[in-house]
Amino acid sequence: MSLTMTDKNKASQFKSGRNPRVRRNRIIGWLFIAPWAIGFLVFALYPFLSSLYYSFTSFDMLSPPKWIAFGNYGRLLHDPLFWRSLYNTLYYTIISVPVSTVLAIAVALLLNMKVHGQSIYRTIFYLPSVVPIVASSVLWLWLFNPSFGLINSFLRAVGLPAPGWLFSQLWVKPSLIIMGLWGLGAPIVIYLAALQGVPQELYEAAELEGCGRWRRIWHITVPMISPVILFNVIMGLINSFQYFTQAYVMTQGGPDNASLFYAVYLYRQAFQYLNFGYASAMAWLLFIVILAATVLVFRSSAKWVYYGGDR
Incomplete structure (x- = not known):
């Protein structure tokens, strides 16, 4: 019609x-x-x-911004604290992201086992991630206290040397990395969800072929959850490059700038020294670094990430 x-x-x-x-x-x-x-x-x-x-101006919030083109970026290249903060951040990122990824997968595999009280164990491992960051930082300040902290008390009791932890230039960054491993509840839950989606027939077929537990994990579990690993690695990279609260609350960048992370130094420039133009330039450099790292991980993912529809 x-x-x-x-x-x-x-x-x-x-x-x-x-x-x-x-x-x-x-x-x-x-x-x-x-x-x-x-x-x-x-x-x-x-x-x-x-x-x-x-980022292209000299701006202190008290007077109008003054255009200086790439002056802030050129100044960054000659700022020793900028390079120190960048080194500290890269140190933290390069160590914490791989270690936390491996540990989160290992814990998720353990929590995925059919044992009595499984839900209780899962709750215990998830609880630290819901504790406010400032509160957990204060708690770890006590744990890391070199004189009467719980960790050093235990080390002395078993006859091991007690490090200075947050008061030592050598141990302050490892201390913050160890603290970060305590709050892996969110990625663990994500890995647990991914493990539920791995077909059991694959494990059964591999077991019939004589594959041991470790070979099944490496050749079946890891490839099947690799998209989730990619997601958590990228989120870990982004968060580690912006690492701020714990370092600011616990060390204020000390001792002797050993824990002066990039975001802490950016905060100092912006809100303590009122160098907002300089801080903006730092922020944009951080954005470029994070973008480059994310693109690099995405490019590499074609070699190690498996999607169910791939052939």
Whole structure:
């Protein structure tokens, strides 16, 4: 049946938005997304673009920004504390991300075993991740106390040397890495969810072929959960490059800048020294480093990440 002229006019009005009901629905739709759109423009897009502009200026919040082009970036190259903070951050990232990934997978494999009280064990391992970061930092300050901390008390009791932990330039970064391993509840839960999706037939077939437990883990479990490993590695990279709260609360960048992480130094420049232009340049360099690391991991994922539809 062919459409009448009236029907064609209604369809044309509907598509063009001249229909009153269509206009009303569109207005209601825009009103619903307006709070998010305003919040995004004001609290995300505007600070993002303004920080890019400020990175090319000398700006202290007390006087108008003064354009200095790439002056802040050139100054960074000659700032020894910038290089020290970058080294500390890379040190933390290179060690903590692989170690935390392996440990989280190992714990998830253990928690995936069918044992009595399985839910209790899972809850115990997840609980540290819901403790506020500042509260856990204060707790670990006591644990790492070289004089009367619980860790050193135990080491002395078994006849082992007691390090200075947070008060030692040698041990402060390993101390923060150890502390980070305590709060792996979130990635462990994600790995547990991924393990539930591994087909049991693969394990049964491998067992019939005589594969041992470790070979089954390496050749079946790891490839099947590799997309989740990729996700957690990228999130770990991003979080480690922005490592701030624990170092700021526990060490303030000491001793002798041994725990002066990039985000801590950026905070100092912005909110202690009021060098907002310089801090903005640091922030954009951090953005570029994180972007480059993420792209590098994504590029490498083609060689080690397996998706179910791949052939």
